Amino acid sequence: MKTDILKILSVLVILASPALAGEQYVDGTGFAVSGYDVVAYRALPQGTVGGDQPAPVPGRADITARWNGATFAFATPENRAAFLADPERYAPQFDGHCAYGVAKGGKVPGNPALWRIVDDRLYLNITRTVAGFWEEDIPGNISRAEGNWPAIETVQASDSAIPDFTPAAPLR
Template sequence: MKRFALAVAATAAFAFPALAGPQYVDGTGFAVSGYDVVAYRDLQQAAVGQMQPQGAKGRADITAEYNGATWAFSSEENRDKFLENPAYYAPQYDGHCAYGVSKGGKVPGNPNLWRIVEDKLYLNITRNVVGFWEEDIPGNINRAEGNWPGIEPDAASTNVIPNFTSDAPVTN
């Protein structure tokens, strides 16, 4: 009977996604400032130390709901891909700056300061922070993973992204 109960508990754990903390949403009212998180997978990633290409803005009329936030997409195809596996496409740490999480806090993530590492999307807050992040990406991820369980339940950041100008997603 005990084995049966453990088997049921394990099955239930895999059947239901873990609850995430509050998603960072800025003044645009969209997760990731209205940028299409699926589109990052099609961008050519720059070498460490080089600026990444800008992300693709989503459209206000192509959206999905996930983790308590509205996400915008540049195409219906990208929205459908997202809906098939939102945890795969959503940035780590609920859209907060990965380096900030490695230091134990929640600050906004800038959608144009991104990197995909081991098939996961990470955002950072400023170009200077990207430099610190890139000095030891594996170590920073390891520290962030250790810090995240303790800060995930905290409220999402209410800060704005410094030096970032974002219009709401494109309306067509």
């Protein structure tokens, strides 16, 4: 009887608690996506698979919005407004962590310079080599990452630095 009551109380506490979610990856800049404008990616011409992507657009430190536990910077007030209207569309998938890393079951930082938009979603990868592995099977890697994400989403955001990457400071 006592065990049954404890089980019921446990279920009630879980149901009454807010859902836990992971936080956005934030590097030493203090900004999500290292201070780059996540809306501006959509205006950039995408490189071919296996090729380089255009450089991301730095945001401005005075045009920001808070979402998912992080501060995002934007190049224009219009981009900030677009983000606030639909942050889930513009924010990088997997809270800014490497898409291939999530496909492999872990959280490592995503590099804003190693990006690709697939089905209107922004994906980041950690290194050029890893981006190459991810691009060998983009649909399969997205599927694996989406399957892995529920189990690792609530794990603390990566606190590692992005290797071989120096972010441009957000514009002042």
